[in-house]
Amino acid sequence: MRASINNEDANLAGWEAVHGAVYGAIKYGVASALLGGIGHAMSPIYRGLTIQFKVYLQMSGMVLGGMIEADNRLRQYEAAVRQQRRIARHQARMRALDEEDQN
Numbered sequence: 001m002r003a004s005i006n007n008e009d010a011n012l013a014g015w016e017a018v019h020g021a022v023y024g025a026i027k028y029g030v031a032s033a034l035l036g037g038i039g040h041a042m043s044p045i046y047r048g049l050t051i052q053f054k055v056y057l058q059m060s061g062m063v064l065g066g067m068i069e070a071d072n073r074l075r076q077y078e079a080a081v082r083q084q085r086r087i088a089r090h091q092a093r094m095r096a097l098d099e100e101d102q103n
Contacts, residue, residue, distance in 0.1 A: 013077055019065040020073025028065020033083050 036058060039046035046054075 009081065013074060013081075016077040017070040017074045021070035023073075024065035024067070024069025025062040026065075027069065029058065029062040031065075032061030035061075 036046075036054060048059075
């Protein structure tokens with residue numbers, strides 16, 4: 001039974017990381033697109049770049065954002081799981097003490 005719990009925890013953590021990656025890619029993708037628009041409007045150097053390099057810059061921002069947000073979400077998820085387990089252990093100790101006091 002313990003292996004299934006770990007597998008379920010791993011799946012939930014994985015999905016949390018996926019959600020963070022998608023959110024980060026969108027968030028950083030929008031920021032990269034805005035910066036690209038500003039660069040296109042204001043910089044002759046940026047306008048002179050090839051479309052392939054501009055796409056590479058856009059994708060780089062999206063990948064970076066996905067990695068940062070996935071890591072952040074995974075760390076938050078792990079902290080929440082640790083907190084829940086800590087609370088469960090504390091409650092189990094309190095129940096054990098209450099049962100000991102009643103006997």
